[in-house]
Amino acid sequence: MPELPEVETMRRGIAGIVGSRICDVRRPRSRFRPIKITPRMSEFRRRAVGMLVIAVDRVGKRVVVGLDSGDRIVFEPRMTGRLLLAEPPDRQHLRLVLKLSGGPIRQLLFWSVRGLGAVALMSPRQFARRLGPENLGPDALEISARELRERLAASRRAIKVALLDQRAVAGIGNLYASEILHRAGLHPELPCNRVRPAAWIRLHASIGEVLQEAILFEGSTLSDGTYRNPQNEAGGYQDCHRVYQRAGKQCVQCGRGRIVRLVQAQRSTFFCPSCQPLRLRTRAATT
């Protein structure tokens, strides 16, 4: 489930397309409903074909391919989307093909089992509006502790739910939210407005540590195998998970508690009641 570490791994994996020229764009036929591609293919092709790729960036959970025209192609993988340079696992779920010339890489593929993702070609103005500060908070790897606190502290929402709000802070998804809160020693149901000053510092540090570590391991590939990097290889951070999908298992950190699963905002949350007590008198969970 691509969150910031997986999307950053995708970005790095396809960075070699910079300097190549897009020579064709195709949407393969499939028995599945086509994914959302904007604008319509005729205009997409007209504006993309012939353009030089000048940048590959990440904005939150999206990969952004910059063209010399100023337009950008924004890939939004959501749950199961992959950006592939290798051959896709099958043709049925191949959603978009960018043919490239003039560089070492011949094609960039967007492949997704569930067609929840989307690809959008945006003008500079569209890009600034749709991925701008009105719709997306600061990147989770760049936000300061102070800004994190300022953006969340007034809310009565549970801290786990607030961390998933991309307008507050961009890049954190369901998996890493649980891991981050465990490292910070914060109960997922703690309301934001009851998080103490010292805990905001811990939370901010945990966000950076967990996400950076996950990037080093090139993301998490769960047992369902949904996430793969652009070479179609699995990540390694799943072996470092302390709580996610570990309900009922002993906490590897404290050795006492068992990991509990609960549902918040219709999504699974995992935590250790011993490391993450609701009453905050505890010290930070340390590594």
Place this chain on the structure above:
DNA sequence: CCCCAGTCCTGCGGGC
């Protein structure tokens, strides 16, 4: 404005 519930999408695994 804040926040929650519903929606989309397909594959998989459990129950029977």
Place this chain on the structure above:
DNA sequence: TGCCCGCAGGACTGGG
């Protein structure tokens, strides 16, 4: 063996 159902969670929408 086969069918049905729930679940997985990105972002978005509608409404209280």
